[in-house]
Amino acid sequence: MNENENITSDFIRDIISEDVKKGKNESRVHTRFPPEPNGYLHIGHAKSICLNFGVAKQFDGKCNLRFDDTNPSREEVEYVDSIKEDIKWLGWDWEDRLFFASDYFETLFEYAIKLIKNGKAYVDDLNAEQIREYRGTLTEPGKESPCRNRSVEENLDLFQKMRAGEFDDGTKVLRAKVNMASPNLNMRDPVLYRILRATHHRTGDKWCIYPMYDWAHGQSDSLEGITHSLCDISFEDHRPLYDWFIDQLGIHHPQQIEFARLNISFTVLSKRKLRLLVEQNLVTGWDDPRMPTLSGLRRRGYTPESITNFCDKIGVAKRESIVDVALLEHCLREDLNLRAKRVMAVLDPLKVVIDNYPENQTEELEAVNNPENESDGTRMVPFSREIYIERDDFMEDPPKKFFRLAPGREIRLKHAYFITCNEVIKNENGEIIELHCTYDPASKGGASPDGRKVKGTLHWVSVKHAVDAEIRLYDRLFVKENPLEDEDFIANLDQDSLEILNSCKLEPSLAEAKPGELFQFMRQGYFGVDSKDSGPEKIIFNRTVGLRDSWGKMQKKVKK
Numbered sequence: 218m219n220e221n222e223n224i225t226s227d228f229i230r231d232i233i234s235e236d237v238k239k240g241k242n243e244s245r246v247h248t249r250f251p252p253e254p255n256g257y258l259h260i261g262h263a264k265s266i267c268l269n270f271g272v273a274k275q276f277d278g279k280c281n282l283r284f285d286d287t288n289p290s291r292e293e294v295e296y297v298d299s300i301k302e303d304i305k306w307l308g309w310d311w312e313d314r315l316f317f318a319s320d321y322f323e324t325l326f327e328y329a330i331k332l333i334k335n336g337k338a339y340v341d342d343l344n345a346e347q348i349r350e351y352r353g354t355l356t357e358p359g360k361e362s363p364c365r366n367r368s369v370e371e372n373l374d375l376f377q378k379m380r381a382g383e384f385d386d387g388t389k390v391l392r393a394k395v396n397m398a399s400p401n402l403n404m405r406d407p408v409l410y411r412i413l414r415a416t417h418h419r420t421g422d423k424w425c426i427y428p429m430y431d432w433a434h435g436q437s438d439s440l441e442g443i444t445h446s447l448c449d450i451s452f453e454d455h456r457p458l459y460d461w462f463i464d465q466l467g468i469h470h471p472q473q474i475e476f477a478r479l480n481i482s483f484t485v486l487s488k489r490k491l492r493l494l495v496e497q498n499l500v501t502g503w504d505d506p507r508m509p510t511l512s513g514l515r516r517r518g519y520t521p522e523s524i525t526n527f528c529d530k531i532g533v534a535k536r537e538s539i540v541d542v543a544l545l546e547h548c549l550r551e552d553l554n555l556r557a558k559r560v561m562a563v564l565d566p567l568k569v570v571i572d573n574y575p576e577n578q579t580e581e582l583e584a585v586n587n588p589e590n591e592s593d594g595t596r597m598v599p600f601s602r603e604i605y606i607e608r609d610d611f612m613e614d615p616p617k618k619f620f621r622l623a624p625g626r627e628i629r630l631k632h633a634y635f636i637t638c639n640e641v642i643k644n645e646n647g648e649i650i651e652l653h654c655t656y657d658p659a660s661k662g663g664a665s666p667d668g669r670k671v672k673g674t675l676h677w678v679s680v681k682h683a684v685d686a687e688i689r690l691y692d693r694l695f696v697k698e699n700p701l702e703d704e705d706f707i708a709n710l711d712q713d714s715l716e717i718l719n720s721c722k723l724e725p726s727l728a729e730a731k732p733g734e735l736f737q738f739m740r741q742g743y744f745g746v747d748s749k750d751s752g753p754e755k756i757i758f759n760r761t762v763g764l765r766d767s768w769g770k771m772q773k774k775v776k777k
Contacts, residue, residue: 227533229268229474233276233445236472242444246278249443250304250311251434254284254418255291257503257510258303260524260545261479261486267528268476269447270309281441282311285318287433289417297418299503303511307521318433319419321440325428326380328436328466329391329409333372337465338409339365340375341392348390351397352405359397359405379412382425386412391426395461403458407431435459438471446473450537477537483693484509484542485700499710500694504749506759507694507714517691518735518745518761523552539699546762553735553743553761558586558593561631561676562738562758563722564688566605568680571636573655574602579679582661584632596726600633603680605722610675611652613641620672622652628673631739635660635671676739683722686756689747690716727756735761 226234237244248269252258258266273280282304286292304311318325332338341364343351353359367375379389391410399405409432414425438446453475463470479486486509494500494508503510506517514524527548531540579601586593606622615623622628627637640653659666663674692714700709727736732748742763751757 228535229445229447229476229533230272230275232472232474233272236444237276245444246273246276247281247442247444248273248278248447249281249283249438249441251283251285251437252300253288253291253430254286254293254296254300255288256296256488256492257299257512259486259488259491259509260481260484260511260514260527261509262303263307263511263524264479264528264531264533265447265449266304266307266309267525268533270304272445272447278444279314280309280311281314281316281443283316283318283437283441285430285434285437286417286419287318287428287430289415289427290413292418294418299512303515306511306515307525316437316441317419318428318437319417321433321437322420322424322428324440325433325436329376329428329432330373332393332409332465333376333391334369335465336369337394338391339367339372339394340379341365341390341406341408342388343390344387348408352402353397355400355402361397362392362406365394365406376410379410379426380424382414384412386414388412393432393462395458401454401457403431403455404461407458431455431458432462435462435471435473436466436468439463439469442469443471446471448473448475449478450475450535451478475535477534479531480537480539481509481545482539482542482698483695483700485695485706487701490701490706493707497707499707506689506691506747509694515733516748517759518553518743519549520552520556520735523549526552542693549762550743550764553737555587555589557735557737557743559584559588559739560727560736561598561678561724562686562688562727562741562744563605563607563676563678563683564718564738564741565608566678566720566722567608567611567649567652569604569606569636569652569654569677571602571604571654571656572639576602578602579682582632598632598724598726599679599682601679601681604630604677605680605683606652606675606677608649610673611638611649613649621675622673626673627657627671628675629660629663629671631674631676632663633661633677634658634663635665678722678724680722682725684725684728684756686721686723686727686758688718688721688744688758688760690718690760692716721758723756730756737764740764 250266250269270280341362343362351360390408392406392408395404395406397405408429410426413427416422456473495503504512504516506513527545579599581597582600583595584598585595610621612619612623622638624638627635629635634656636654636656638652638654642651644650694714695709696711697709700706730746732746732751735745738744743761744758745761747757747759
């Protein structure tokens with residue numbers, strides 16, 4: 218074990234630590250992350266990735282990446298590539314241990330032959346609906362198939378003919394002969410192979426029969442010498458079946474340990490349901506910044522450090538619960554607060570003319586890039602007679618606690634001067650279109666020599682230096698804390714989860730911002746350059762997360 222790794226203990230690590238101390242598996246630790254390449258990974262998978270790779274690192278072991286690619290009708294190379302990209306983005310490396318269940322198709326076939334020869338598997342003619350009917354229920358035992366007692370010779374012959382393509386899809390399956398009266402439905406003669414004529418992304422059309430996930434999963438772990446198969450809690454009822462397979466075959470027996478799945482409020486973490494959102498065009502794709510997929514979170518502006526820190530904070534437990542999405546957002550703010558440069562961007566611009574400032578003058582004002590990180594240094598921001606401020610930073614008739622700009626009121630412009638509003642210009646509809654102000658030349662840098670105080674500080678952008686941009690304000694995708702509590706979870710989608718602003722004005726330093734680069738827009742939130750749609754012709758920023766931190770405030774109250 219690497220003693221330098223400062224990782225909080227949990228029940229899984231405690232089990233593995235004891236195994237290492239006792240010399241189990243020669244004290245080696247070998248885990249794996251085994252995704253199915255039938256969709257994009259979401260943040261729930263990040264928990265498993267961090268656990269499997271993290272445990273291997275902590276105990277000086279190894280972690281494989283293995284794709285359980287047993288269903289060619291749903292699998293694509295696109296998903297394989299995206300999964301590999303996501304894992305590397307999170308900072309993990311499988312080194313030379315990239316595997317596929319399809320690597321073992323021939324071995325799995327031979328294992329099936331062994332079960333048949335030992336009288337533990339048979340070819341069944343029942344169709345899918347009949348198999349479900351014969352399976353029974355939680356309160357009633359199943360019924361044996363009429364084909365269950367076929368001879369070994371007949372089963373071997375039929376299984377070989379299944380492989381040779383002599384039967385139509387769906388007409389025959391290979392089933393394990395376990396126990397149709399078992400209280401565990403998974404043990405009631407599960408299907409091992411089905412006939413499926415579909416082109417596989419790796420093996421092409423070599424096979425017309427494919428192993429079921431439950432048949433391939435445990436044996437693949439065994440073939441790779443995995444010591445600890447870490448699975449989410451949904452696999453707990455499958456463990457007796459996996460044990461039965463391995464015991465019947467007499468092969469290496471990994472230890473399966475289940476942990477609670479990740480559930481987050483206002484979020485759906487079901488690959489099948491996320492696929493539905495994509496297929497029904499309810500989002501723009503798997504990488505839509507509102508999606509909880511790793512590619513969506515990355516595009517929105519989440520950092521790998523914020524996600525791994527979140528996974529560390531929530532820990533590993535046996536009992537399922539719902540984690541407040543505010544904790545995930547808190548982890549992001551914590552990370553971005555240290556790394557994101559502070560810049561000025563006006564999202565809803567209102568023009569301000571400073572009447573006593575020289576008309577053709579421009580001066581460069583020094584601005585600190587990040588007060589949390591001195592090494593980020595400073596930049597120069599141009600200031601001129603005409604500037605933009607936020608429209609909601611001005612009120613003609615302000616309430617008592619409104620400390621921003623108003624007629625006759627003096628405020629501070631960040632990095633610049635004090636200004637006072639003297640005149641309000643309106644159009645024929647009575648809408649405010651321009652303010653006229655005066656500035657105090659002696660207040661350069663935001664302080665006055667006479668020591669007078671102002672309560673409001675506003676961000677701004679020089680009109681003639683402003684960079685036009687589109688800003689996408691993303692919010693949570695669902696309006697309900699638990700979107701799945703209703704049968705139609707799609708009805709809980711937030712129809713206002715995206716607002717697009719097209720008239721935004723940015724300080725000129727942002728003209729060179731690169732896709733994926735992250736900033737704090739002063740007084741607005743954290744924003745990142747969209748990695749897909751932004752380009753030289755049109756800069757597009759996504760709001761990553763707002764500045765308000767409900768989780769952080771709640772934790773401070775708890776500490777008091």
